[in-house]
Amino acid sequence: MKMITCIAPINMAVIKYWGKRDEELILPINDSISASLSTDVMCAKTTIVTSALLKENKFWLNGQEQSFDSPRLTNCLRAIKKRADEKLPHLHWNISICSENNFPTAAGLASSAAGYACLVYALAQLYNIEGEISNIARQGSGSACRSIYGGWVRWHKGNSPVGEDSLAKQIVPADHWPEMRLLVLVVNDTKKKYSSAKGMAITTLTSSLIKYRANEIVPRRIEAMEQAILNKNFQSFAELTMKDSNSMHACCLDSFPPIAYMNEVSHSIIQLVHLYNDYKKELTVAYTVDAGPNTCIYLLESEVEDFLSIVNFVFPNNVDDNEYYRGLKLPSIRPLDESIVKDLNLSANKEGLLKYIIYTKVGEGPRVLDDSKEHLLQDDGLPKHF
Ligand SMILES: Nc1ncnc2c1ncn2[C@@H]1O[C@H](COP(=O)(O)OP(=O)(O)OP(=O)(O)O)[C@@H](O)[C@H]1O
Numbered sequence: 001m002k003m004i005t006c007i008a009p010i011n012m013a014v015i016k017y018w019g020k021r022d023e024e025l026i027l028p029i030n031d032s033i034s035a036s037l038s039t040d041v042m043c044a045k046t047t048i049v050t051s052a053l054l055k056e057n058k059f060w061l062n063g064q065e066q067s068f069d070s071p072r073l074t075n076c077l078r079a080i081k082k083r084a085d086e087k088l089p090h091l092h093w094n095i096s097i098c099s100e101n102n103f104p105t106a107a108g109l110a111s112s113a114a115g116y117a118c119l120v121y122a123l124a125q126l127y128n129i130e131g132e133i134s135n136i137a138r139q140g141s142g143s144a145c146r147s148i149y150g151g152w153v154r155w156h157k158g159n160s161p162v163g164e165d166s167l168a169k170q171i172v173p174a175d176h177w178p179e180m181r182l183l184v185l186v187v188n189d190t191k192k193k194y195s196s197a198k199g200m201a202i203t204t205l206t207s208s209l210i211k212y213r214a215n216e217i218v219p220r221r222i223e224a225m226e227q228a229i230l231n232k233n234f235q236s237f238a239e240l241t242m243k244d245s246n247s248m249h250a251c252c253l254d255s256f257p258p259i260a261y262m263n264e265v266s267h268s269i270i271q272l273v274h275l276y277n278d279y280k281k282e283l284t285v286a287y288t289v290d291a292g293p294n295t296c297i298y299l300l301e302s303e304v305e306d307f308l309s310i311v312n313f314v315f316p317n318n319v320d321d322n323e324y325y326r327g328l329k330l331p332s333i334r335p336l337d338e339s340i341v342k343d344l345n346l347s348a349n350k351e352g353l354l355k356y357i358i359y360t361k362v363g364e365g366p367r368v369l370d371d372s373k374e375h376l377l378q379d380d381g382l383p384k385h386f
Pocket residue numbers: 044045061099100101104105106107108109110111112113114115116118119195196197290291292
């Protein structure tokens with residue numbers, strides 16, 4: 001019997017992956033860049049057990065048994081096993097997988113990225129595989145390849161038709177830009193209508209704008225973004241981040257039928273960011289939105305207090321603070337200055353448009369949890385809480 005438990009981070013893209021050139025192998029039409037986010041705040045956790053006594057392969061996600069036959073899971077498992085030493089006795093035993101996300105699944109918070117990065121990383125440990133595994137995680141979910149590394153990561157789209165060069169590389173580690181923080185403004189954490197996979201398939205098939213984005217816009221923008229990160233140039237980073245998010249959502253709206261992931265709340269957060277940056281006379285906060293209405297704000301630690309007091313004024317809530325503010329410890333949140341309310345002509349929305357706010361930072365890649373108390377499975381391959 002062998003058992004392994006790992007955790008892996010979600011990541012938040014600043015240059016977005018949107019569109020595939022190969023659906024089955026999950027090969028993208030453009031490079032993308034993201035930051036992996038602290039596993040202390042949000043992570044997927046996966047335990048795998050393999051034993052000669054297991055009668056069949058099993059998979060549980062967030063306490064619910066799932067089919068083991070999903071093509072994405074099968075592809076990852078096949079690709080990993082191909083890299084393992086044929087003589088490993090346990091390579092031919094069945095496996096039990098149990099995974100949990102400590103944040104909402106399939107709600108536009110990159111659960112598939114953390115989930116498949118964790119699965120592939122854990123499988124690689126189980127079968128003693130060394131070296132590049134991001135191109136295997138990619139076959140679970142494209143963005144998962146970036147979660148194989150910590151810090152700032154670039155997914156190179158590659159040119160090979162079979163995808164061996166479509167892999168992620170770390171640009172710089174997590175401690176390169178230690179002041180960088182993220183506020184995830186959770187607008188809606190229910191399951192969305194179009195998964196990223198479905199949405200980007202419609203865009204790739206029907207949008208003419210996406211071709212211009214992939215061939216002209218992103219190739220230029222990606223190099224500028226890499227430089228902005230290397231030089232810790234927040235002005236350039238913020239401009240590129242916001243423009244790229246807008247570009248992805250413009251392509252979604254250019255799809256036929258159009259896909260609208262953002263809602264009115266996302267749009268009013270975006271307007272607020274622009275208003276705030278104009279007021280500060282420089283770009284001090286940057287928004288980015290994935291395939292859902294939740295809006296993520298990249299900002300430096302020194303800006304968190306000011307920006308959050310504005311967000312709280314514009315989006316009042318009556319939720320208990322311990323429930324509303326999640327993640328890292330926030331600086332004290334103070335009421336907004338009357339003068340700013342006047343200068344910016346701010347008005348408060350009705351209560352409850354934001355469900356909660358996650359405060360986090362750039363973090364490390366996947367890792368093994370050695371403590372046996374962390375395992376989600378028992379020796380017999382069944383979940384502990386079954
Ligand atoms: N911990 C996990 N282990 C394995 N698979 C997972 C895990 N978490 C999520 N998944 C898979 O990812 C799917 C959700 O992916 P989807 O792209 O719809 O949402 P998301 O990743 O939360 O949002 P987005 O990618 O748009 O930010 C789940 O239905 C499941 O198949």
